[in-house]
Structures are given as structure tokens and as C-alpha cells.
Amino acid sequence: QVQLVESGGGLVQVGGSLRLSCAASGRTFSNYAMGWFRQAPGKEREFVAGISRSGGATYYADSVKGRFTISRDNAKNTVYLQMNSLKPEDTAVYFCAADPFGSGTQGRKYDYWGQGTQVTVSS
16 A cells, blocks of 8 residues: 655746656555656546656656656655646646556556646646
């Protein structure tokens, strides 16, 4: 069992940056691959980025490659999503998720989810 709490969302102008954090409870954080997903109003949840247990492998949706960076600090039980050059289409609720068996890839079933944090990009 792992509890996930996202933070760092907010309102930002086009071209701005935000860093999302996801804090995990427990002492087995390093056993989980982690992912970031987002869901815009009226749309299905989509994969944004994922990271392996050690942080040695990362995966990104094409829509965010070159702009977003996922990272993790296992000593702090935290995964991050650095978002740069934000666009209006990035507006969504962002969720972090944990996968005890995978490597952070898009096609995996993620077993644990946070409550989400709102990111709004305004022009």
C-alpha cells in the first residue's frame, strides 16, 4: 500500500513553468515505478510521463517530450514533474500513480493513484 499526494499545481501563463511533486508514504517507494497522468475536462486520462524504480529509464508522451521532465528522489519518497514551455492544451488535472511491477511505461496498469492537482495554463 502506498498513499500518493500531488502538489505544485496552479495557474500559469503560456510559456511558463511549474514543478509538480508527488509525495509517497511508506518505506517501499523505490519498489514502485511511477507515472504522471493528466485528465482534461471531457477527455480521457492520458499518460504523460513515467520513470523506473531507480530513475534510470524515463518515458514521455509525444506531446510533452522536450518540455516535461520526470524525476524521482527515492530518499525523499518523491517523484517530480518539471513542466516547461507550458501550453493551454496542458491544462488538466495531473495525477501521479505507482506501479509495483512495471518500469514506468505507458501501457502498464498503475495500481495506486493520488488525488490530482490542477494545472491551468492561460494566455
